[in-house]
Amino acid sequence: MMDKAGGGPGSMMFNLGKSNAKVYVKSSDGIKFSDVEGVDEAEENLQEIVDYLHNPEKYRELGARIPKGVLLVGPPGTGKTLIARAVAGESGVTFLYTSGSDFVEMFVGMGAARVRDLFSEARKKSPCIIFIDELDAVGRSRGTGIGGGHDEREQTLNQILVEMDGFSTDKGVIIMAATNRQDVLDDALLRPGRFDRRVAVELPDVREREAILQLHFAKVKTDSSLDFKKIARATPGSSGADLANLANESALLAARNSKPFVTMSEVEQARDKMVLGVARASMIMSPEAKTATAYHEAGHTLLHYYVEGVDPLHKVTVIPHGYALGVTISLPEDDSYSKNKQELLGRIKTTMGGYVAEELVYGQTTTGVSNDIKQATSIAQRMVTEFGMSKLGFVNYSDDDHPLFLGRDINQRKSFSEETAKTIDEEVRNILDSCLSETRKILSEHRRELDRLAQCLVERETLDDNQVREIIGLGRTSKNSDLFSDSSEKPLI
Known part of the structure; x- marks a missing residue:
């Protein structure tokens, strides 16, 4: 023993x-x-x-x-x-x-x-x-x-x-x-x-994504109309593993629907599932909650058409995905490797759209804006402390140099004075206040479009870029809605 x-x-x-x-x-x-x-x-x-x-x-x-x-x-x-x-x-x-x-x-x-x-x-x-x-x-x-x-x-x-x-x-x-x-x-x-x-070994660009897609979809039965260039342009920032998963998820969807091959419809649904998470279509929302969600997403959506420097809208939905009650998706027209000040300010404004829309319609906001606030604050802080996009100018105040693998609370230290910290806070606040003021002005001026868009979202639940343009009277001119389907056809979802 x-x-x-x-x-x-x-x-x-x-x-x-x-x-x-x-x-x-x-x-x-x-x-x-x-x-x-x-x-x-x-x-x-x-x-x-x-x-x-x-x-x-x-x-x-x-x-x-x-x-x-x-x-x-x-x-x-x-x-x-x-x-x-x-x-x-x-x-x-x-x-x-x-x-x-x-x-x-x-x-x-x-x-x-x-x-x-x-x-x-x-x-x-x-x-x-x-x-x-x-x-x-x-x-x-x-x-x-x-x-x-x-x-x-x-x-x-x-x-x-x-x-x-x-x-x-x-x-x-x-x-x-x-x-x-x-x-x-x-x-x-x-x-x-x-x-x-x-x-x-970096993330692939659009040409490399097309080659990766062809490699993985070669193992899958596909429709002859499958356009790998369009799919590659619709998947910016995706890794090779993401694209391999896209091919597999598309095949699984086709099999689940008893289709003989994979079409662009399955590819789009698989891509949305990967980006947004599994849709919780069976989740029961009260009419009031659905309307509030529609106004929140409509606020984000409208700003894609009235703010300069933001990526074009691809799709907006009030169908819950993961922990989100609604989602607004934008897609860059080309691979982007850096952002200028106008683009970052535009990004802050679009994240504020839901907050301002709720405030404008209901006079108060909900807890659903917490992630939007977090994103906007993070961008503003980096503009000031890392990117030199404030009156502090060409200087770095970020805290990336703390010892690794120690908790930030254990190793809390600053390489600048309390006066500088106060100035950083003021600059961050100035950026956020300025963006919030402009966002309120834009949505107030386009309140009628906001109401129409929210009403259509309640009725149809998902809208693509061309549909949004028709609702707000801008006409069908965007390329992003045509990534997976012909703009003359009925939307896939």
Whole structure:
């Protein structure tokens, strides 16, 4: 009994220090660069690694040293892990996959033991690629945790640094890692000689989204009228994982409706489901609550037509989605990578539309405006403290430099005086007051359109851009309503 309880030969105790890395052995049908779309620049950066693993002598004769470590950096869902597997597939070498959290263990010293075992296994399987996913789980800056410099995570990180120092690419082993939090990584990890090369894997642009959509919808039965250019333009800010999910959700909707193939209708419904959450069409709202929600959303909607610098409206609905009783969706006409002051002020005004509409119609507001207030305040604060869009000018007062992984309450500090803090508050208040005043003026001047739009929302529940334009008398001229359907046809929803 003692033998079993203490960890005899058949016990899991002896495996605690073993690496949990998954081994993908080289094969002829492995993932290749042709299976990955939307990351052209990353592929170009990694072709050198592939060539080295194929022809190491070419580099050795020239005295060139291939990067010991390659760090893939980018938002979640952009395909960092897939690219790493494609490098292994193109090279025809063994791929050792592990996650940063796999090294975290309740027993002291087990994380470091697993690191040693992983690198030992890699030497035996050379040539190969070690891939550590979510590196930030174990590689964040030392000395910032509550436990000081002697917690288990930091001992594990120290062992990774030691192993990388004692490693040589001459052995045919390349270390790759992925993170979406490069800012939290320890500086020692990022220095030359460890992760020498950093490859950005960003969100795809419209052309790359089209290629990704074609790749994923190739596995789905689709209608010949499916227009990937329109879908790509209607999904700004989507990652590769989002688009893969869009293809799958569209197929599920078609199957649920017993359709033989996926049409643009299913794609639009799937996209709305992903963006808004599942519609709660069965939720019973009183006529008064539905009317109040309609006025709130109508306030947001009208401002898209009377405020400069805002993205065009795509759709407005008073059908509850998730925790929201109604939603107003806008879509940029092109991919946007920065915003000017006019665009940010326009964004603040549109978030105020629901608040002002409730105030104008009922003389009071509801708790439904809380998220709108939060968004507007956040934008105004960043305009003042980060973007230099106030009388404070070219100076940064944001609090991004606080020590990582400490609670903000524990580490509350300011790098500026109380007088400056008061000026920041005043500037934020001035921006919000100015925007609120203009929003009240716009909706007061267009009160008749507000009433008509709210009434139509109560009756029809969902309106697209062209329908809104007809209601308020602007005519059907927008491109955004035609992303999924012909403007001459009846709207899909």
